Structures are given as C-alpha cells and as structure tokens.
Amino acid sequence: MLWCFEASTYYIGRMGFIMPLVYHVSRLLPNPREDHLPSMFLYSILTLSCLFWLQKLLIISRKGKSCLPPGPRGLPVVGYLPFLGRNLHKFFMELAQEYGPIYKLSIGTKLYVIVSSPILVKEIVRDHDVVFANRNPSKASLAFSYGGKDIAFAPHGTQWRMLRRLFVREMQSTANLDAFHSHRRREVVTSARDLCTRAGLPVKVGEVAFQTVINMITSMFWGGTLGEEEAARVGAEFMEAVARLTTLFGTPNVSDFFPVIARFDVQGVEREMKEAVAWIGRIFDFVISQRMSLEEVRGGIGGERSDFLHFLLKYKDEETGRSISPEQIKALLMDIVIGGADTTSTTVEWTLTELLLHPQVLLNVQKELDDIVGRNNMVEESHAFKLPYLHAAVKEAMRLHPVAPLLLPRSPSRTCTVGGYTIPKGTKVFLNAWAMHRDPRFWSDPYKFRPERFLQGGEASELEYSGQNLHYIPFGSGRRVCAGLQLGERMLMYVLATFLHLFEWRLPPGIELDREEKFGVVLEKATPLIAIATPRIPNLHLHVKE
Numbered sequence: 001m002l003w004c005f006e007a008s009t010y011y012i013g014r015m016g017f018i019m020p021l022v023y024h025v026s027r028l029l030p031n032p033r034e035d036h037l038p039s040m041f042l043y044s045i046l047t048l049s050c051l052f053w054l055q056k057l058l059i060i061s062r063k064g065k066s067c068l069p070p071g072p073r074g075l076p077v078v079g080y081l082p083f084l085g086r087n088l089h090k091f092f093m094e095l096a097q098e099y100g101p102i103y104k105l106s107i108g109t110k111l112y113v114i115v116s117s118p119i120l121v122k123e124i125v126r127d128h129d130v131v132f133a134n135r136n137p138s139k140a141s142l143a144f145s146y147g148g149k150d151i152a153f154a155p156h157g158t159q160w161r162m163l164r165r166l167f168v169r170e171m172q173s174t175a176n177l178d179a180f181h182s183h184r185r186r187e188v189v190t191s192a193r194d195l196c197t198r199a200g201l202p203v204k205v206g207e208v209a210f211q212t213v214i215n216m217i218t219s220m221f222w223g224g225t226l227g228e229e230e231a232a233r234v235g236a237e238f239m240e241a242v243a244r245l246t247t248l249f250g251t252p253n254v255s256d257f258f259p260v261i262a263r264f265d266v267q268g269v270e271r272e273m274k275e276a277v278a279w280i281g282r283i284f285d286f287v288i289s290q291r292m293s294l295e296e297v298r299g300g301i302g303g304e305r306s307d308f309l310h311f312l313l314k315y316k317d318e319e320t321g322r323s324i325s326p327e328q329i330k331a332l333l334m335d336i337v338i339g340g341a342d343t344t345s346t347t348v349e350w351t352l353t354e355l356l357l358h359p360q361v362l363l364n365v366q367k368e369l370d371d372i373v374g375r376n377n378m379v380e381e382s383h384a385f386k387l388p389y390l391h392a393a394v395k396e397a398m399r400l401h402p403v404a405p406l407l408l409p410r411s412p413s414r415t416c417t418v419g420g421y422t423i424p425k426g427t428k429v430f431l432n433a434w435a436m437h438r439d440p441r442f443w444s445d446p447y448k449f450r451p452e453r454f455l456q457g458g459e460a461s462e463l464e465y466s467g468q469n470l471h472y473i474p475f476g477s478g479r480r481v482c483a484g485l486q487l488g489e490r491m492l493m494y495v496l497a498t499f500l501h502l503f504e505w506r507l508p509p510g511i512e513l514d515r516e517e518k519f520g521v522v523l524e525k526a527t528p529l530i531a532i533a534t535p536r537i538p539n540l541h542l543h544v545k546e
C-alpha cells in the first residue's frame with residue numbers, strides 16, 4: 001500500500017514544488033498492515049484526498065503565476081454562457097467599462113479574451129502579429145471552409161500564404177479588377193433597371209444590394225462560363241444556399257464551448273453546415289466542370305481571361321509552382337461569396353440609412369455626384385475614386401456600424417503576454433472594433449454621424465481602411481486584414497454612387513427610421529431598411545436599357 005502512496009506522491013511531486021515535501025513526509029508514516037482492511041482503507045482515503053488537495057494547490061499556484069486578465073465570474077460548468085447579451089458587441093463594451101480594456105470570459109471549457117483599446121490591439125496585430133495570426137475556428141467555420149482550406153479560417157502557414165497571395169495580389173491587382181469591370185457594370189445596370197421597374201414602390205434596400213453584389217461576384221467568377229439562362233438558374237439556387245449557410249453561421253453551438261462533446265454534434269449545426277456546404281459544393285462542381293469542358297473545346301486552359309474561375313484553374317504559384325486543388329477553389333469561393341456579399345450589401349444598407357437620417361448629407365452627396373458624373377450620365381466605376389464626400393460618408397457609416405464589429409477572432413499559437421496579462425495558447429481573442437470606433441477619448445461626438453471628420457482638415461482625415469491607425473479598423477488590421485478590401489471598396493462605392501445618382505430615396509409614409517443593430521454573422525439593421533426609389537436623372541430608362 002505504501003508503495004502506491006509513495007509512487008503517486010512522487011509522480012505528482014515531479015509536477016510542483018510542494019510535492020517533494022509530501023513525498024518525504026509520506027516515508028515517515030508507519031507502514032500499514034496489508035492484512036488489516038480498516039487501516040488500508042484509511043490510507044487509501046488519505047492518499048486520494050492528499051492527491052486531490054495537492055492538485056488543487058498546484059492549479060492555484062499555476063494560475064497565480066500566469067496572471068490571466070480580470071473578468072466576471074460565471075456559473076460552474078457553463079461559465080458565463082447564460083449571462084451573454086444578444087448584441088455581443090454592445091454587451092462586451094459594457095463589460096469593458098467594468099473590467100477594463102482587456103478582460104476574460106470563461107464559456108464552458110473555453111477561454112475568451114476581449115480587447116477594446118488600440119494600444120492593446122497594437123500588441124496583438126503588430127508586436128505579436130505572427131503569434132496571433134490564427135483563428136481557432138468554430139466547428140461550423142471548419143465545415144464551411146472544407147477543414148480550413150480557405151483564407152479566412154486556414155491556420156497561418158504556407159497554404160494560407162499561397163491563397164492570400166493569389167487572391168490579394170493577383171486576382172485583385174488593379175489590372176485584373178479593371179479587366180472584370182464589365183461584369184460588375186452589367187450587374188449594377190441590371191439592378192438599376194430592376195429598381196426602375198419598381199419605381200415608387202417600397203423596396204428592401206438590403207435585399208436589392210445583396211442581389212446586386214452577389215450577382216457581381218458570381219458574374220466575375222463564372223460569368224464567362226455559363227450561358228445567361230444557366231447563370232440565372234444557378235444564381236437562384238445559390239442565393240437560397242447562401243441564406244441557409246448564413247443562418248447556420250450565426251447559431252451559437254455548444255460543441256464549441258465543450259469540445260469534449262463536440263463529436264456528438266448535439267445541435268446538429270455541424271451536420272447541417274456540411275449539408276449546406278455540400279449543396280453549394282455541387283453548384284461549384286457543376287460550374288467547374290462546365291469550365292473544364294469549355295477549355296477542352298478551346299484546346300486547354302490558357303489564353304485570355306474571361307472570368308476568375310478561368311484564372312484559378314490555370315494558376316500556378318510563383319514560389320511553390322503548385323496549382324490549386326478543386327477543394328481549395330471551392331473553399332476560396334465560399335470565402336468570397338459569404339465574406340464578400342453580406343458585408344458589402346449590409347454596408348450599403350447602413351450608409352443609406354444614415355443618409356436618410358441626415359438629409360443635408362444626402363444632398364451634399366448628390367451634389368457631388370452631379371458635379372463629377374453629370375445629370376445626363378451613368379455612374380462609372382472610375383468616378384468612384386473622384387467622390388471624396390461620398391467616400392467620407394461611407395467611412396463614417398462604417399465607423400458607426402462596422403459590419404464585423406468584433407472582426408474575426410484571433411488565437412495565439414503559443415502562450416504570450418498582452419497588456420501584462422497572460423493569454424494562453426488557443427484562447428479566442430475578440431478585438432472590439434465597434435467599441436473603439438465610439439471611444440470618446442479619440443472621437444469627438446462619437447455617436448454623431450459626421451462625414452466631415454473624414455474630409456481634409458477633419459480629425460480623422462488621415463484614416464484609411466487598411467488598419468494602419470488602430471482607432472479605425474472596419475476591415476481589421478495586421479496580416480489577417482480583410483483579403484477582399486480592394487474588391488469590397490470598389491463594389492461598395494460603385495453600387496452606392498449608382499443608387500444615389502440615379503434615384504431619389506425616401507421612406508414610405510408612416511415609417512420611422514432607427515439605427516437599432518442586430519448582432520450576427522454581420523451586424524445587420526434590426527429592422528431592415530425599406531425605402532422608395534424614384535428616378536432622379538432625366539431619361540433614366542434609356543441609360544439602363546438592355
């Protein structure tokens with residue numbers, strides 16, 4: 001019996017500084033008689049309770065040393081889960097007022113850290129950029145990205161670098177984006193025509209914007225592959241699948257909070273996500289196979305660019321010489337469609353909401369459009385670069401309503417220190433951009449919509465989308481800053497400039513406009529914006545005719 005006590009105390013003794021002492025004390029105890037059951041029982045109990053308390057001491061002493069950030073206490077087992085508010089970005093800002101700019105929350109067995117100060121964000125996205133260049137994706141995100149084969153959820157490494165280089169530097173080079181301009185133009189004109197036919201009727205602005213952006217994206221991707229009718233059929237199926245996927249993304253999943261039970265997929269989120277992804281995957285497979293047979297007819301992949309898909313299929317990485325696999329293409333398409341469409345269209349909706357709430361700003365924007373584009377002209381994408389006032393209004397809308405208010409989570413690949421606190425490896429770290437964009441220490445009248453602050457001479461005139469200045473990070477910052485920034489900015493400006501130049505916008509009678517937000521995959525307007533568009537320029541129907 002004593003050997004068992006000795007061995008276990010010695011084993012644990014290797015783990016902590018108190019244990020060797022216990023080991024030696026145990027040797028002083030009298031040897032229990034092997035044939036005397038009560039004394040053996042007593043020794044067993046003593047051993048077990050000793051082990052239990054020593055382990056506790058060890059944990060406490062380790063915690064003391066590691067100095068985690070402060071944070072509210074939760075309940076046993078579930079942690080802080082039952083107390084989470086619905087609008088997490090706002091709720092997290094309120095907690096920051098109590099616990100400071102860096103604090104922790106335990107949810108289930110997972111540790112979360114929330115940061116809402118530019119100085120601490122700098123430590124994460126600059127000083128420890130490589131360590132924090134990982135995401136620790138949820139179960140749904142892994143299913144969505146074919147196990148992290150995309151850009152957004154891939155671990156920081158060779159594959160992520162290759163895909164990001166391909167997407168950011170090559171596909172979104174100025175030359176390439178210019179080359180696909182006609183695809184975007186066609187879709188914007190189609191939407192304007194559609195709005196023309198619904199002139200005077202209430203429309204859901206977010207839906208119109210979403211349809212426009214997703215059509216722009218799919219048109220750039222496979223516009224040169226499918227015929228018009230086929231594209232329309234695939235487009236309709238696609239929209240349905242995307243809507244299903246977005247809902248799943250926003251569902252809190254117990255498997256993420258309790259990884260030990262993850263394999264049971266209690267809520268079925270992972271299963272449903274896999275089904276939705278498989279459904280979209282079949283659409284992608286169909287389009288890819290159509291493109292391959294088209295190329296075969298033309299005698300191999302090469303020659304002129306006709307769409308992004310063509311580009312992806314013939315791509316060979318300059319460093320590794322590798323092509324990209326069909327699964328990587330599909331994962332990348334997922335990122336672009338899901339990461340690009342909802343974010344851009346929701347920003348269109350928020351900007352129009354603020355403009356309708358601020359009629360003078362709307363008038364200023366339209367005056368600028370008249371001056372630069374002209375009353376008798378259609379907006380072209382090239383105009384977008386010459387519209388500083390509209391640009392400032394969009395930036396201001398994104399300050400107040402960043403569609404990814406907590407960005408995408410970061411996760412350190414090794415334990416490190418931020419703001420003097422230990423952030424253990426694997427912790428999910430949220431950067432609360434929403435809170436930082438409203439910090440009165442940096443922004444004057446932070447809750448007011450004032451585009452002028454982004455104009456020359458304004459307090460924020462120097463701030464760009466690239467995330468260099470950490471007070472303003474609607475697209476994130478550091479090496480995992482939004483990979484679709486160039487394309488996103490172009491689509492956003494083009495759609496807004498077109499909608500605002502071609503149409504007058506007003507609210508249907510009796511509708512009160514508010515700024516209530518709803519936290520989810522993207523930060524939506526709680527009540528969708530419904531507005532009435534009427535033609536603003538003369539002979540609009542001639543500009544948008546097929």
Ligand code: HEM
Binds near residue numbers: 335492
């Ligand atoms: C208004 C439009 C958009 C906004 C506000 C936005 C915002 C963001 C944010 C905040 C992040 C996380 C950055 C970070 O962790 O620091 C992100 C990542 C990403 N976005 Fe966007 N985005 C937009 C449009 C787009 C578009 C159009 C695409 C693709 C066509 C796109 C693709 C991506 C991808 C692939 C990532 C992951 C980057 C990585 O992990 O390396 N986004 N975006």
